[in-house]
Amino acid sequence: MTEFFKDPVLLAAALGSGLPLLSMAVILIFTRHDQRVSATISVSAIATSWVCAVFLLVKLWGAGAAVQYQAPWLIADDIVIPFGYLLDPLSLVMLCIVATISFLVQVYSLGYMAGDPGFSRYYAFQSLFAWAMMSMVIAPSMLQLFIFWEMVGLASYLLIGFYYEKYSASQAGKKAFVMTRTADIFFFLGLIILVLGFGNLGIISMNDAAQAHRLPPYLITISACLIFGGVMGKSAQFPLLTWLPDAMEGPTPVSALLHSATMVAAGVYMFSRIFPFYSQSPEAMSMALAIGTITMLLSSTMAMATYDLKQVWAYSTVSQLGFMVMGLAAGGYFAGVFHLTTHAGFKALLFLCSGIFIHEYHTNDFRVIGKHGGRSLTIPMVCMTIGALALSGIFPFSGFFSKEAILGVLAQHPNKLWLGAGLLGALMTAYYTFRLIFFMVFPQGKPEHHGGHASHDHGHGEEEGEHHGYIFWCMAVPVMVLAGITLVLGFSHSSLEHFIMSTVPGALGAAAREAAADAHGEGHGAGHYMLLISAVSMAVGGIVWAYMEFGRKGSKQEGFLKKFPAVEELFARRWYLDDFLRKALDKAVYSGLTSVFTRNDRRIIDGAIDGICEFTVGSGRFFSFLQSGMLQQNLLVMIAAVGLVVLFFLFS
């Protein structure tokens, strides 16, 4: 116990990751009926966590090596699975992201969720999520990571289905749960292969290049691919991407925290966590690259065809996650992580801004919000535009730097197809982002005043004061903080890069450093400028395109997609992915596997057991004639036998 107080780092790690759990327990057990106390407990717990995280980051900024605290937990023969904390630059950065955004979102929720009957429950779940996510981030072994990975999935399920009385919300929760769980099966299978091959699941030892030789390469590829299955589920990669848009049924702050900034990034985080391990298998990297690209392009097209504010951001989240996977899979460790960091900031910003609009206008349709004068809410509008610019990759916002880093990595890849796909993705991202912005800023046509509650000017007259009072500021302040972060974060590029690359272990780390140095060195060459210019021009091109179609005065505000109804239908229906999955489930699982297994169960397993039973019973029945209960028969047989024996010995 005293060790905790002697070592401030360990104390901070334990406190930071453990306090939210405590707050959840307290809220659920004691203060469920007192909303004010619940919120206070939860927010102060997460604030302490934030302080701890920042303390750890500052304390270990120059530490160089990773700090690891662990106690043996599962010991079986020579397999030891530890439990504890691993504090290396990657986990510290991620810890700070999680703590910061959790804190901001919880403050924001004070306004957004005010008056909700499930207010305490909401904060309990938020604490649960914060605990699970932070424990996952600083897990030293893959098994601990997996456990909290599942806990995070549970928190996600609970929060998506927060409005459980709404049918679509509960369905979406179930869908998310089932889809991510399906993927986690593969994750777990991969872990089993690793345990069998390596004998331990420590992240540091897994990343040790020397250990890779203990497994044949094809096993490494198989396990890497299986583990990537977990990434596909959690980070909503193709073909399991449809749960994330549906997950927007949850409260908007939840979407901001879980389904854009942190939880869905857990997949990417795990990918980068064992990045050196993945580098052992070029095949798995290529697969990840292909899947990331497909995901990015598909979801970008989907975002063009929806009119739901949160859906657009959901699709953009999916596409940016795909983009991160592309960056990582192309070998850009830092690029992926950096985009993960910046994306967490600006995507949370975008969602929180959307939350303000949704809270104000009680609709998700951004055309309606625009018509009702959405731009009159100046602060969120400006912040949202900042977020959108960052998302599109415009200088000087954070997205610009990270996108440029990833594109730089892609440009080094021998196959230029990936670079082309990346640029196309950037164009589409800018297009659909500003399609939304222009719809809201330059609404065409008259607002429909008979919309009742949706009217800002009349319907909510008496609530006017409230909007600019406590609740509004609760929501506006975190938004402004995030906007500030988005503005500043990009400039921390080089110092963050130095920090994160400092402890990438082993020879591979050296190679990665070298590659990064190359990228940097080349960055000053002509090729880099070409890339920079093309990337920015893609983004600007997208914005201009969107302006021509939606923003210009007198424009019809119909995308080019209106001319191709079939394509629009395709995009709006998510490329029929859901239908495909449904069909596949029906065909393969229900009528195929299930019936086979059912038959197997009924006929073979049940049959075998029934057969054994019937054989036993039958043979018992058959032989029971011996046990006739007739004493005289038994005696007779015995006597006759004795007589025969005596006669036999007599006459032989």
Added chain:
Amino acid sequence: MSFLSTESFAQMAFWVVVGLTLGGACIAVFPRNILYNVLGLALALAGVAGLYMFLGSLFVALMQLLIYVGAITIAIVFAIMLSRPLHLEVPERRMPKVAAAGGASLLVFLALVGVGLKSRWMVAAERSGDWSVEALGHAMLTKYNLVFEVISLVLLVAIIGAIVTAGFTRRLSS
């Protein structure tokens, strides 16, 4: 060769006793009326007592009469009275069973006779001719004391067991 010599008389008496024994045994086994069986048993036991006399032990013959004919037969008669009314129908014999039992008994009989006749019996070299009751009592209280004690114990246990078996069931069932 005189019919009335002591020897021929004794021989005749021996076969009468043997006939008495075997006839009584047949009456004890074959009739289906249980009372006849008991009477046949008494006859056979009396015959066996006679055989004992021919075998030279008047004491054991008297004990046979006392214990078997006097006590055990009476006990069986009590059992008949206490259990099943005599006027009830007796179940029919089943021939397969009787045949099988007869076969098994025949086997055992053949085995016994075979063993009895084929064995070469060794007569002890030196034999004491002391058949007196006094010698018997002396042996029983000295050399074979254990037999005496054990039979007392067995009888005691049998009495208690009989009381428990017959007595407690009545109390429990009523």
Added chain:
Amino acid sequence: MNTLGVYLIIAALLFSLGLLGVLQRRNLIGMLISVELMLNGANINFMAFNRFLTPDPTVGQIFTLFVMGLAAAEAAIGLSIILALFRKMRSINIERAQQLRG
């Protein structure tokens, strides 16, 4: 006539008749009677061996007396079992007493 073989055959006959009764009678009391016959067959053997073979004639007599004592005990126990069985099953037919039948 007064030889060991004659006595042994008589004893065997008595024993076999008793055995026949035990194997074939359905009346429990009948079985008990037959058991007494078997015991007597054995007793005759003891007495015969005692008369013709043994050095000390007291041994066989004591054995016979011992068997008589056992027979008395057996009769007492057997009768009480018969009574108990009759009370339980309203019958002393041995073929009815087959609750343990498989």
